[in-house]
Amino acid sequence: MSSKSGQWCRAADMSKCRSCRAPAVIDLPRHNAHFCAEHLEQLCRRQFRRAVDDFAMFSHDDTILVAVSGGKDSLALWDMLATEGYSTVGLYIGLGIGRYSDESHDVVAAFAADRGLELRTVDLRTEHGFDVPTAARVTARVPCSSCGLSKRHIFDEVARDGGFDVVVTGHNLDDEAAVLFGNALRWDVEYLRRQAPVLPARGRFPRKAKPLVRLTEREMAAWCVIRGIDYVVEECPMAIGNRHHTYKEALAVVEATSPGTTAAFYLGFLDRMAPLLATTADEEPVELCRSCGAPSGSSDGVCAFCRLAERASTATPVPVEMVLSRGARRRYIEQWGDAPATEGDTDGRP
Ligand code: AMP
Ligand code: FES
Ligand code: ZN
Ligand code: ZN
Numbered sequence: 001m002s003s004k005s006g007q008w009c010r011a012a013d014m015s016k017c018r019s020c021r022a023p024a025v026i027d028l029p030r031h032n033a034h035f036c037a038e039h040l041e042q043l044c045r046r047q048f049r050r051a052v053d054d055f056a057m058f059s060h061d062d063t064i065l066v067a068v069s070g071g072k073d074s075l076a077l078w079d080m081l082a083t084e085g086y087s088t089v090g091l092y093i094g095l096g097i098g099r100y101s102d103e104s105h106d107v108v109a110a111f112a113a114d115r116g117l118e119l120r121t122v123d124l125r126t127e128h129g130f131d132v133p134t135a136a137r138v139t140a141r142v143p144c145s146s147c148g149l150s151k152r153h154i155f156d157e158v159a160r161d162g163g164f165d166v167v168v169t170g171h172n173l174d175d176e177a178a179v180l181f182g183n184a185l186r187w188d189v190e191y192l193r194r195q196a197p198v199l200p201a202r203g204r205f206p207r208k209a210k211p212l213v214r215l216t217e218r219e220m221a222a223w224c225v226i227r228g229i230d231y232v233v234e235e236c237p238m239a240i241g242n243r244h245h246t247y248k249e250a251l252a253v254v255e256a257t258s259p260g261t262t263a264a265f266y267l268g269f270l271d272r273m274a275p276l277l278a279t280t281a282d283e284e285p286v287e288l289c290r291s292c293g294a295p296s297g298s299s300d301g302v303c304a305f306c307r308l309a310e311r312a313s314t315a316t317p318v319p320v321e322m323v324l325s326r327g328a329r330r331r332y333i334e335q336w337g338d339a340p341a342t343e344g345d346t347d348g349r350p
Contacts, residue, residue: 015034017034018033018035019042020036023036025222025226026040026218026222028218030216030255030259030260037226040222041223041227044220045084048214050214051210051214052209055196055197056198058166058207060087062166063088063162064086064088064089064164064165065089065090065091065158065167066078066088066089066090066168067093067151067155067168068090069170070104070231071104071232072217072221072223072229072231073171073172074169074170075107075170076170076212076227077211079115079223080211080223089119089162090112090119091122092104093122093124093150093151093154094121094123094126095124095132095151096124096125096131097133097237099337100232103232105121111230120158120162124150124154128309128313129309132147132150132238132320133318133320133323134318135147135308135312136318137315138315139308139312143238143239144242146312147238149304149305153294153303156205156206157294159206160294165207167208167209169208171212171213172216172219173212173214173217173262173263174216174217174248174251175217175244177251177262178248180265180266181247182244183195192273192277193277193279197210197270198210203295204288204294205295213266234335237324237331237335238320238323238324238328241325241328287299287301289301289306292305292306321333
């Protein structure tokens, strides 16, 4: 099963906290130091505040929509925002990824209920007639592409309809460094240009911010342990083995021998490279989708999400097991229990 806390926080033997000399609970090689629970929490809050302030992400007057997946990062983020006195509402999107999605929803709902926080849930199949496994089969593309498209569309829609000032996500330093690495390997200048920790509101698109960009995956896992937050430990079964994971693993190899490289790579990009890429060109006027009213950016007047929904909602629903590769399916069954009868291996392809 999932949603266990504890496995990420490596106790640091007899080492002492850099700040107070109490027994340490974690070593952070990039800071060349150990920390006790109290001072790790302080360090995380300091890095969070620095990101929020440096990039003018939001203020205490803003209403914040927090996208929560049930994983450690977004739950830690919601906890940080709420305990720092921000006005927040959580948003969970049910992507229809079998028991992984069911469990994620339960974990997010329990987190919100325990802390008296408001949670909104949008279920892709109930509200838009399809789910991510079916979309992956229909489009014959990697699941993450229809998943990402659907999440972005729903974040925007809920923020617009609810009058939120900003949408925040739990992308951390390791996530952003891996995306940067991939973009740089392809020299995808357009993506590099848009890889900012905050994107201003544009027309009907709300402002978007990533307040955890100065914090690593391991620090966020430790935060959850210290703060008693239950989270879904398992990764999305459909994303296992994708390119993003490969980039993360490659950076982890470098980080293991040269601690601090990941932070220097990403934060150095923001500091020294991103300003050179910033464009001064006027934004194009945005066409609105004639189906949902969202900005469409396409010549046929229908946004990519509505096009996807039109195709996927008429297809026979496909259970997640059917679109996993053999190895991923084996892991899925180990983690989440036995699957219904399958059509045979598909290697993730329709
Ligand atoms: P991922 O793309 O899975 O790495 O997730 C990045 C961020 O997107 C998370 O930290 C959340 O803020 C948000 N997110 C991912 N999945 C969901 C979901 N099902 N519902 C709401 N937000 C999500
Ligand atoms: Fe999007 Fe897994 S979370 S494909
Ligand atoms: Zn201490
Ligand atoms: Zn649309």
